[in-house]
Amino acid sequence: xxxxxxxxxxxxxxxxxxxxxxxxxxxxxxxxxxxxxxxxxxxxxxxxxxxxxxxxxxxxxxxxxxxxxxxxxxxxxxxxxxxxxxxxxxxxxxxxxxxxxxxxxxxxxxxxxxxxxxxxxxxxxxxxxxxxxxxxxxxxxxxxxxxxxxxxxxxxxxxxxxxxxxxxxxxxxxxxxxxxxxxxxxxxxxxxxxxxxxxxxxxxxxxxxxxx
Numbered sequence: 001x002x003x004x005x006x007x008x009x010x011x012x013x014x015x016x017x018x019x020x021x022x023x024x025x026x027x028x029x030x031x032x033x034x035x036x037x038x039x040x041x042x043x044x045x046x047x048x049x050x051x052x053x054x055x056x057x058x059x060x061x062x063x064x065x066x067x068x069x070x071x072x073x074x075x076x077x078x079x080x081x082x083x084x085x086x087x088x089x090x091x092x093x094x095x096x097x098x099x100x101x102x103x104x105x106x107x108x109x110x111x112x113x114x115x116x117x118x119x120x121x122x123x124x125x126x127x128x129x130x131x132x133x134x135x136x137x138x139x140x141x142x143x144x145x146x147x148x149x150x151x152x153x154x155x156x157x158x159x160x161x162x163x164x165x166x167x168x169x170x171x172x173x174x175x176x177x178x179x180x181x182x183x184x185x186x187x188x189x190x191x192x193x194x195x196x197x198x199x200x201x202x203x204x205x206x207x208x209x210x211x212x
Contacts, residue, residue, distance in 0.1 A: 002097050004083040004204035005033045006053035007187065009112065011197045015178060015188065023190055025178050028110075030187040030203055032096045036072045036080060038088050047088045051097060052077030053200075079200055099187050102203070104180055109173045112194035112201040116166040126160030170194040174206060 007030035014024050037050035054077055058066055061076045069076050072093035085091070102108065122128040122143045131139035143162065146155050172193050179188040193201060 002049055002051075002083050002085050002091075002101055004108075004202055005031045005051060005097050005099070005101070006079055006081055007031060007201050007203055008054070009193060009195050009197060009199045009201050010186075012192065023178055024192075025188040025190055026110075026193045028187045028189065028193070028201060028203065029185055030099045030102075031185055032098045034072060034075060034077070035091050035093055035095045035097065036069060036077070038091055038093065039082070040088050047085050048082045049085050049088065049091060049097075050080055050082050052080050054078040081202060083202075083204070099180055099182060099185060102177055102180060102187065104177055106177050107174050107206045108177060108189065109171055109204045109207055110175055110189060110193040110201055111169065111171045111204065112199055114166050114168045114170050114194045115196050118165065119163065120165035121162045122160050125162065125165045128160065173208060 007028040010027040010029055012024060012026050014022050017023050031053065033051035033053045035049050036052040039046060039048045039050065041047055052069065052072075052075070056076050056078045058076050060078075061069065066076060117124070121141055123130050123141050128143065130141055131137055131144065133140060143160070146159055146161070148154070148156070172191070175193070176190040177187065178190050180186070181188075187203065189203075195201060
């Protein structure tokens with residue numbers, strides 16, 4: 001069984017659980033993904049499936065990639081990603097992988113790219129509290145002194161500074177699947193996942209099993 005598939009984050013909403021609790025959920029359009037390449041230990045040193053997601057016109061794909069996709073059919077994809085698999089011989093090129101590999105109540109890891117926030121100061125980026133607001137202070141949002149006097153006369157590594165914020169690869173682990181709607185390829189997971197609406201995400205089988 002494939003250990004994951006790609007999807008598109010559609011946004012957030014909420015559901016009422018059978019016991020009356022209101023559960024915030026993220027709605028993901030997961031798959032279907034198509035097997036575009038099969039990797040085995042004999043040929044590549046590991047077992048995996050390369051999956052394609054989000055169909056596009058041929059003119060939007062480079063010619064080398066067009067030739068690669070034609071090995072599995074006449075469909076072209078915007079995104080490709082590899083997912084581990086135990087038995088690659090059980091799959092064939094062009095085969096579709098759907099959300100049927102998951103079940104309600106199962107816990108998964110969701111990987112995505114966080115929202116880009118451009119250049120940000122230390123209060124927004126690092127959570128600094130800021131300087132005094134009264135008595136003529138002019139140091140409200142600046143980082144303040146970053147040095148360490150005569151010794152060691154350098155700035156320590158990891159010091160919070162202004163800079164580029166966001167567009168980081170992030171994985172949310174141990175997220176519960178609340179609902180599955182196979183006819184719409186919709187997966188609903190509890191809580192938030194990285195990225196903006198319409199952002200690409202990867203839903204994977206839980207890697208680290210935590211004891212309840």
